[in-house]
Amino acid sequence: MSDDTAQLLGPLRERGRWRADRCPIARSLGVVGTRSAMLIMREAYYGTTRFDDFAGRVGITEAVAAARLRELTGAGLLQRVPYQDPGQRTRHEYRLTEMGRDLCPAVLALFEWGSKYLYGSGGAPVTLQHADCGADIHVTTTCSNGHAVPLRDITLARA
Secondary structure (H helix, E strand, C coil): CCHHHHHHHHHHHHHHHCCHHHCHHHHHHHHHCCHHHHHHHHHHHCCCCEHHHHHHHHCCCHHHHHHHHHHHHHHCCEEEEEECCCCCCCEEEEEECHHHHHCHHHHHHHHHHHHHHCCHHHCCCCCCECCCCCCECCCCCECCCCCECCHHHCCCCCC
16 A cells, blocks of 8 residues: 555544445445436536426436436435426426435535546536635535544544
8 A cells, every 4th residue: 555545544444343334425325326316416406307307408318317316206315396387287396305405515526526637627618606706616524613624634433
């Protein structure tokens, strides 16, 4: 193991004492671990609510959209809400729940990481900005006391 890797994993070396099948990351990926699930959540954050719009904007078949929306609704990230356009039958739209909104920082972290590392010197075609002041948004890791926490200072603790 390189010195850099050892430094980054130093506090986490004791992880051999816990079971990986109880890992929150693994459980989270069980809910949103597919490309289509994450892109549906992205669209929900952008304001998409209707089935056809999810399928079209994500670029997936209606069958895949139906399966992912059913899974995300069943997991509690989205809720189905009936609506009816004039002269049409009742349909359902999909709205974010508190659980779905709480996933947003993880999706924003993927956005920021992808923008930094996957677009080369030209950068990503869009950025995320604070509507009030126009500054770019960045996802950070902080403790509950508000301190910035680098990877080398993260430790595992039994809940």
